Amino acid sequence: MSVETGRKSYGVSDVPPAIIGPGQTFETVTDRISQVVLTRKTPRGWFIGLGISLMLLMVFVMSLGMLLAYGTGIWGLNIPVGWAFDIVNFVWWVGIAHAGTLISAILLLLRQEWRTSINRFAEAMTLFAVSCAGLYPLMHLGRPWLAYWLLPYPNTMGMWPNFRSPLLWDVFAISTYASVSFLFWYTGLIPDLATLRDRSPSLVGRKIYGILAMGWRGSARHWQRYETAYLLLAGLSTPLVVSVHTIVSFDFAVSVIPGWHATIFPPYFVAGAIFSGFAMVVTLSIPIRKFYDLEDFITAKHLDNMARVMLATGLIVAYGYTMEAFMAWYSGNVYERYMMWARMFGHFAPAYWALVLCNILIPQLMWFKRVRSNLPALWVISIVVNVGMWLERYVIVVTSLSRDFLPSSWFKFVPTFWDWSTFVGTLGLFFTLLFLFIRVLPMISIFEMRALVPEAALKEDLQDTPEVSR
Amino acid sequence: MSTRPAAIRPPIYGLLAEFSDPNELIAAIRQARAGGYRRMDAYTPYPIEEVSEELGVHGNSLPLIVLIGGIVGLCAGYGLQYWASVIEYPLNVGGRPFNSLISFIPITFETTVLFAALSAVLGMLALNGLPMPYHPVFNVPRFALASRDRFFLCIEATDPMFDRELTRRFLERLVPRSVAEVDH
Numbered sequence: 001m002s003v004e005t006g007r008k009s010y011g012v013s014d015v016p017p018a019i020i021g022p023g024q025t026f027e028t029v030t031d032r033i034s035q036v037v038l039t040r041k042t043p044r045g046w047f048i049g050l051g052i053s054l055m056l057l058m059v060f061v062m063s064l065g066m067l068l069a070y071g072t073g074i075w076g077l078n079i080p081v082g083w084a085f086d087i088v089n090f091v092w093w094v095g096i097a098h099a100g101t102l103i104s105a106i107l108l109l110l111r112q113e114w115r116t117s118i119n120r121f122a123e124a125m126t127l128f129a130v131s132c133a134g135l136y137p138l139m140h141l142g143r144p145w146l147a148y149w150l151l152p153y154p155n156t157m158g159m160w161p162n163f164r165s166p167l168l169w170d171v172f173a174i175s176t177y178a179s180v181s182f183l184f185w186y187t188g189l190i191p192d193l194a195t196l197r198d199r200s201p202s203l204v205g206r207k208i209y210g211i212l213a214m215g216w217r218g219s220a221r222h223w224q225r226y227e228t229a230y231l232l233l234a235g236l237s238t239p240l241v242v243s244v245h246t247i248v249s250f251d252f253a254v255s256v257i258p259g260w261h262a263t264i265f266p267p268y269f270v271a272g273a274i275f276s277g278f279a280m281v282v283t284l285s286i287p288i289r290k291f292y293d294l295e296d297f298i299t300a301k302h303l304d305n306m307a308r309v310m311l312a313t314g315l316i317v318a319y320g321y322t323m324e325a326f327m328a329w330y331s332g333n334v335y336e337r338y339m340m341w342a343r344m345f346g347h348f349a350p351a352y353w354a355l356v357l358c359n360i361l362i363p364q365l366m367w368f369k370r371v372r373s374n375l376p377a378l379w380v381i382s383i384v385v386n387v388g389m390w391l392e393r394y395v396i397v398v399t400s401l402s403r404d405f406l407p408s409s410w411f412k413f414v415p416t417f418w419d420w421s422t423f424v425g426t427l428g429l430f431f432t433l434l435f436l437f438i439r440v441l442p443m444i445s446i447f448e449m450r451a452l453v454p455e456a457a458l459k460e461d462l463q464d465t466p467e468v469s470r
Numbered sequence: 471m472s473t474r475p476a477a478i479r480p481p482i483y484g485l486l487a488e489f490s491d492p493n494e495l496i497a498a499i500r501q502a503r504a505g506g507y508r509r510m511d512a513y514t515p516y517p518i519e520e521v522s523e524e525l526g527v528h529g530n531s532l533p534l535i536v537l538i539g540g541i542v543g544l545c546a547g548y549g550l551q552y553w554a555s556v557i558e559y560p561l562n563v564g565g566r567p568f569n570s571l572i573s574f575i576p577i578t579f580e581t582t583v584l585f586a587a588l589s590a591v592l593g594m595l596a597l598n599g600l601p602m603p604y605h606p607v608f609n610v611p612r613f614a615l616a617s618r619d620r621f622f623l624c625i626e627a628t629d630p631m632f633d634r635e636l637t638r639r640f641l642e643r644l645v646p647r648s649v650a651e652v653d654h
Contacts, residue, residue, distance in 0.1 A: 026515060026619030152554055160554035164563055164573040169580075176580040180587045187591055191516075191617070198614035214601035217608070218616050220525050222598045223517035228532045229594035233587055236536075240583045247576050450516040450619075458493060458520060 019114045020452050021296025029297075029449045033442050034192075034199055036292055042439065045291050050435040056428020063422040064139070072142050074418040080409045081401040085419040086140040087251075088393045089426065092276070093133035094174070094248055095269075095389060097181070098241050099277020100126025104184060105237035108230075114305055116448040117297040121288070121437070122281050123185040128433040129280075130178045132426040137170070139422070166250040173247040180240055184233050190216050191226075191447040245273045252396065258339040259400035262327065268320030275313035275359070276389035278306050282382035284434070286375055288443070297444055300373055307372040310385065314363040317392075321360065335405055343399040347412055352395050358388025483606035483654050484510075484626035485637050486613065487646035492518055495621035498644045499524040502625060505640060509629035513607065513622040535593040536586050543585025547578040610650045624652065 024032075066074050077084035100122040107115035138144045150171045152161055161168050193213035200206045216222070249269035252260035282303065289298040328340035343352050362384050365371045372378060402411045437443070450456060489495045495512060499521065502510060512521050555561070556568040566573070595601070607613050607624060616622050623646075625637055634651075641649045 030515070030618045152550060158559070160559040162561070162563055163551040163555055163577060164566055164570050166576075169576040172577045172580040176584040179584060183587050183591045187594070195515075195617040198617045214595070215603055215605060216600065216617075217605055217613075218513045218515060219598075220512040220514060220518070220521045221527050222600075223514065224519075224522040224527050225530050225532055225594050225597050227517050227519075228530055229590045232533065232536050232590045236583050236587050236590070240580075243576070243579055243583075247580075250576070447516045451518075456492060456516070458496070458518075 019117070019299060019301055020449070021299065024296060024449075024453045025455055026450050026453060029453055030195060030199075030446055032294075033297070033444045033446045033449065034195055036438070037196060037440060037442055038200055038205070043291060046435060046439065050432065053428050053431035053435055056424055057432045058428070059421050060425020060428050063418055063425050066418055067139055067422070068144070072140065074416065075422075076414050076416045076419050078411065080404060081398060081411050081413045083140075083397050083401060084413055085394075085415055085423060086136045088390065088397050089423050090133050090136035090140075091248055091269075091393045091397075092390050093129045093136070093426070093430075094245065095273035095276045095393075096280045096386075097126040097129035097133060097177070097277065098245060098270075098273040099281050100124070100129075101177075101181060101184070101237050101241040102274055102277065103281070104188070105234040105241065108234045109238060112305075113452065114302055116452060117294075117299075117444050118281060118285060118302055118306075119448075120185075120188065120445045121284065121434075121443045123181065123188065124434065124437045124441075124443070125280060125284065126181045127178070127185060128430050128437075130174065130181060131433070132430050134174055134178065135426065135429075137174075166247065166254045169247045170251060173244045177240060177244045180233070180237055184237055187226075187230060187233060188445060189441065190214065191218065192442045192445060194218065195446055196442065242270055245270045252400075257400045257404055258333070258335040259324075259328070259343070259396065262324060264320055264323050264327070268317065268323075271313045271316035271320065272389060272392060275310060275317050276386060278310045278313070279382040279385035279389070282306050282310070282378060283386060286379045286382075288438070292438075292443075294444065297449065303375070303378060304369075304372050307366045307378055307381075310382070311363060311366045314359060314366075314385070318360045321356070339400055339403050342403040343395060346399075346403070348395060348399045348402075351391050352399075355388050355391035355395055358384045359392060362388075479634075481654065482627055482634070483609075483652040484624045484628075484632070485634075485641055486607065486610050486622055486624045486650045486652050487641040487644060488612055488615070488648045488650075489621040489623070489646050490619070492521070492621055494645075495623060496520055496524055498623050498641075498646070501644055502623065502640075506631050507625050507629050507637075509626045509632075511624050511626070513613070513616040513624065515617055515619060515621070530597065532590065532593055532597065536590045539589025539593070540582050540586035543582040544578055546585065547581030548574060550581075551577060606652050606654050609653045612648060612650065620647070 075085065077086070100119075103115050103122040104119045107119075138147045141147055150161065150168070152163075190213060193209050194216040197206055197209040197213045200209055246266040246269070249265035253262055253265040255261060285298050285306075286303070289295055325340055325344075328336040331337075342348070362381060365377070365381060371381070398413050402413055404410075487498065489498060492514065495514070496518075499510070499512060503524065503526070508526075510525070512525060514521055551574045552569060555570070555574075560568045607616075607622075612620070613622065623641075625632060625641065631637075638649055638651075
C-alpha cells in the first residue's frame with residue numbers, strides 16, 4: 001500500500017527512506033534509543049508528567065477507597081441503569097488496548113515495516129490500558145474482594161460459573177488478552193534487555209537487565225527459533241484481538257435490550273476499537289517523539305499512515321452508526337424505534353450529536369494531506385476521536401438501559417463526582433505506568449530498528465567477496 | 471596470548487572472530503563451512519535469516535509444539551466447560567442444553583489461544599536453553615558489542631577440525647576486526 005510507493009532505490013538498501021531518518025547506523029540506533037533509559041539526563045518534563053499522573057493516581061486510590069467503604073451507591077447508576085460509567089470506561093480502555101496488538105501483530109503479518117518504531121510502546125499501551133479496563137468490571141462487582149468467584153475453581157459451595165453467559169466469556173477473553181499481550185511484549189523485549197544489560201553503566205542496572213534478559217546472547221540458532229515464536233505469536237494475537245472485542249460486544253448483543261440486540265455489534269465494535277486505539281497511539285507518539293528527539297524513528301510517514309488507518313476505521317464506525325439507526329427504523333419494532341428516537345432527540349441527544357461530530361465529521365479532515373502532515377491538527381483530531389469514542393460507548397450503554405420496554409422502568413442517569421473521579425483516576429494509573437515504562441525500558445524496539453538501517457542490507461551476490469583459502 | 475605450549479594451557483570453549491558487517495560474517499561462515507568446520511555459532515545484533523541458513527539451521531520444532539499446545543488448550547477449555555456444566559453442576563439456565571456447544575465456543579477459543587501462546591514463548595525459551603545465567607562467550611569483553619553493532623563467529627573447540635593455532639590462523643585470514651579465545 002502506502003509503504004510500497006516509498007520503496008525506491010536508496011543506496012544499497014531496499015528500505016523505504018521515510019520510516020527511518022537518514023544517516024542512522026547500528027550504533028546510532030542502539031545508542032540513541034538506549035540512552036533514553038541508561039545515560040541521558042531525565043528531562044524535567046518527565047518529572048512533571050509523572051507528578052501529574054501520580055496525583056491522578058491518588059484520585060483513583062481515593063475513589064477506590066470510597067467504593068470499598070460505601071459500595072457502588074456512590075456512583076450515579078441505579079436499576080434499571082445498572083451499567084454506566086464503569087462499563088463505558090471498561091469498553092473504552094479495552095478498545096484503546098487493541099491498537100497495540102494490531103500494530104504488533106497484524107502489521108507484522110502484513111509485512112508493514114513502518115510498524116517497527118511504534119510497536120513497542122503501542123504494546124506497552126495495550127498492557128496498561130488492559131490493566132485499567134480490567135479494574136472496572138472488578139469494581140463493578142460491588143464486592144470486589146470476591147472477584148475470584150468469577151473463576152471456575154472447585155469450591156466448598158459446590159458451584160460453578162455459568163459458561164453460557166457472555167460476562168464469563170469476558171473474564172476469559174480479558175485475562176487471556178492480558179496474558180498474551182504480556183507474553184508478546186516481553187518476548188519482543190528480550191533482545192533489547194540484553195542490549196541494556198551490555199550497555200548499562202551501573203552494576204545494579206546490569207544485574208536487573210541481565211536477569212530479565214535471561215542470558216540472551218544473539219545466537220543465530222536462538223534468533224531462528226525466536227523469529228518463529230514471534231511470528232506464531234503474531235498469528236495467534238491477530239484472531240485473539242478480534243475475538244476479544246467481539247466478546248465485549250457480546251455483553252450487549254446477546255441481551256434483548258433495544259439498541260443492544262444487534263448483529264452488527266461485533267464488527268462495528270472491533271472497528272471502533274482500532275479507531276480509538278490508533279487515536280491514542282497518535283496522541284501519545286506526537287509528544288513523545290518531540291520531547292525525546294525521536295523524529296528520525298517515528299517519522300511523518302508513521303503519523304500519516306496512522307491517520308489513514310484512523311480515517312478508514314472511522315468510516316467503518318460511521319457505517320455502523322448509520323446501520324444501527326437504519327435497522328432500528330427498518331425493524332418496525334416500536335421499542336427499537338423509540339430507543340433510537342430517544343437517543344437522537346431525548347435526554348442524551350447532546351452526547352449523541354457530539355459523538356457524531358467527533359467520530360464522523362471531524363475525522364473527515366484527515367482526507368487532506370495538509371491536515372495529516374500538520375502535527376498539532378493531527379494531535380487535536382486524535383484527542384477528539386478519543387473523546388468521541390468514549391461518548392459512543394456512553395450513548396450505547398446508557399441510552400438503551402434508560403429507555404427500555406416500559407416507561408415505568410425509565411431512568412435518567414446522571415453521573416456523580418465519584419463516577420468522574422474514578423475515570424480520571426484510571427487515566428492517572430495509565431499515564432503513571434506509561435511514564436515509568438518510558439524511563440526504564442526502551443520505548444522503541446532496538447533490534448528491529450537495526451534491521452532497518454541501510455548498512456543492514458545484504459549484498460545481492462555474496463560470491464563477490466574475496467576468496468580466502470584455508 | 472600465552473606463549474606456553476598448548477598442552478599446558480587450559481582448554482578453551484572456542485575462538486571468536488568479530489566482524490563489523492553482516493556481509494563479512496556471512497562470507498566468513500561460508501569460508502568456515504567450506505573449510506570443513508561444522509560446530510560453530512554466529513552472534514548477531516538482530517535476526518538475519520541468511521546467517522542461520524549458512525550455518526545449516528533449517529526449521530525447528532516450535533510450530534509443532536505450538537500446535538500441540540493449542541490442541542491441549544482446546545480440549546482443556548471445552549473439557550472444563552463440559553465437565554462443569556454437564557457432569558459436576560448441571561443447571562437448567564433458561565431451558566438451554568447442559569452441553570451448550572455454541573455458547574462454549576468463545577471460552578474454548580480463548581483457552582486455545584492462551585495455551586498456544588504460552589507454548590510458543592516457553593517452547594522457544596526451552597529450545598534455546600534460556601534462561602542461561604552463564605555462557606562462556608560472555609568472557610570475551612568485546613562480546614558486549616554483539617548486542618550493539620558487531621557480528622561474531624565462534625568456532626567451538628568441540629569441532630573435530632578445531633586446532634587452537636590453525637583455526638586462529640584460519641580466522642585471521644578472514645580479516646575480522648579481532649579474534650579472541652573464549653575461556654570456559
